[in-house]
Amino acid sequence: MNTPLRIALIASARFPVREPFAGGLEAHTWTLAKALTAQGHHVTLFAAPGSDPALGLRELPVHRPVLTDAARADVSMPDATWMAEHHAYLRLMMDMAQDGCAHFDVVHNNSLHYLPVAMAPALRLPVVTTLHTPPTPWLESAIQSQDACPVTFTAVSSHTALAWRSTVPDARVVRNGVDTRLWTEGAGGTYxxxxxxxxxxxxxxxxxxxxxxxxxxxxxxxxxxxxxxxxxxxxxxxxxxxxxxxxxxxxxxxxxxxxxxxxxxxxxxxxxxxxxxxxxxxxxxxxxxxxxxxxxxxxxxxxxxxxxxxxxxxxxxxxxxxxxxxxxxxxxxxxxxxxxxxxxxxxxxxxxxxxx
Structure with missing residues (x-):
């Protein structure tokens, strides 16, 4: 590595990235942020409120938009959690489109939300998205919203890359890693x-x-x-x-x-x-x-x-x-x-x- 990179990591807006972790996605994001920082990169994590502040955290603005009574009464109104996540990622990507290139060299999206992919063409810097799940309709739609999606995709396994192949034919496999210095050998036991x-x-x-x-x-x-x-x-x-x-x-x-x-x-x-x-x-x-x-x-x-x-x-x-x-x-x-x-x-x- 010649020059430290300025990396924006986009995480889940639903669960904080902190111990004890809500799931493997949060554990992976925490581990990746720590590893990249240890390599000398400047990492900023955009994550749910309550995440580990030692990670260079910027909390995603996860809050409910102020909706009128008429909007709430509309038959298409989704539940509050969905709306809050949508609002958070919409605001983040609008901010990134405005001046993200002045602060970052690359964006790495580890969320499962469609907006970081759908709005990637508005950014003036490269976007990486890791595919952590089987195909979802919202994300497939976001990928197909442009004739040529500008996002570089990775997949956490060959199995996952194969599942996405019809929509993302060239996903690179980068398997999730564990910190072998932390996950140390044990003596085993009887259970x-x-x-x-x-x-x-x-x-x-x-x-x-x-x-x-x-x-x-x-x-x-x-x-x-x-x-x-x-x-x-x-x-x-x-x-x-x-x-x-x-x-x-x-x-x-x-x-x-x-x-x-x-x-x-x-x-x-x-x-x-x-x-x-x-x-x-x-x-x-x-x-x-x-x-x-x-x-x-x-x-x-x-x-x-x-x-x-x-x-x-x-x-x-x-x-x-x-x-x-x-x-x-x-x-x-x-x-x-x-x-x-x-x-x-x-x-x-x-x-x-x-x-x-």
Whole structure:
């Protein structure tokens, strides 16, 4: 790197980018901001109120627009959360269009909102957007709003790049990285670990069913993102060797995952990447999961096992095999394939290419 870059990172307007993280997107954005700053770049993070001020934060103006009674009564009026996010990104992109080129060399959009893509042609500086999810109609529409979309796209996995190929044929794969200095090796133990948002698409109840079938205790950590789901599907399984240990900060989560014999990863949808897989491997903890989405890109036979999707019995049958895998092989896989240094170097090279 010859000259430090001035980088604008656009994050979620819904959840703060701070510990304990609401999900993998917030954890990724926090990690990327820290890594780029450590490389000597000047990073400004545009994120939801309450985000970590140590990141060079500029809070997105997330507030409700002042709407007239007539507008609120219109049948097309969306819910308040949608309207607040729309207003926040609209204001941010208007400001960027006005004088963003005087303050930044590149904009990196890590939000899931359509406006940073739709309004990119109004900016006089390059825009990178990372595709973190399967295709959405709003974002596909934004990409197609210009005959030639000026945005440079990256995808968090080959699986995600393939899912977007009809709309974005040339997305570059830059896999999310984990800080292997923070996610340190643990000694393992006698229990299984599951971490993530407690929502149906992450399938923590399937992990609990598999652990019960395998006869191995399970500790579940993460924010309750869907209270009704948690109460109906997860809560009844607790107290039978299945424990919910709460929404943990990063250091406590490292101790939990590093102290586990194996990590269960049970998506009920096609996971675009699977940050919890990379985190577990960095802790030297082998992974037993469902073969969905990008999990088979991260795991190798030396560090994990994959069962058919939505099959807790099949997962349970692989648990005892998984816990016998070499923890050093898991750690090596994280260092070589999904480290923070690898991710930061790839993004820096892209920024420099575009800024030149």
């Amino acid at each position: 299984l670990a599951w971490s993530g948002r407690l929502v149906p698409e992450k399938g923590p109840h399937l992990a609990a069913e598999a652990a019960l079938r395998a006869g191995v205790p399970l500790r579940i950590a993460g924010p309750v993102g869907d209270r009704r789901y948690f109460d109906e599907y997860v809560q009844p399984l607790l107290g039978t060797g299945i424990d919910y240990v709460g929404h943990l900060g990063r250091h406590a989560l490292v101790r939990l995952v590093g102290g586990a014999a194996a990590a269960l990863v049970t998506p009920s949808w096609d996971e675009p990447y699977g940050l919890v897989v990379a985190e577990a491997l960095s802790c030297g903890t082998p992974v037993c999961g469902f073969d969905r989405g990008a999990l088979n890109e991260i795991l190798t036979p030396e560090c994990g096992r994959l069962a058919p999707p939505d099959d807790p019995a099949g997962l349970a049958a692989l648990v005892h095999e998984t816990v016998r895998l070499d923890r050093r092989a898991a750690r090596r896989r994280a260092e070589r394939f999904c480290s923070l240094d690898t991710m930061a170097a790839q993004y820096t090279a892209l920024y420099e290419e575009l800024a030149a």
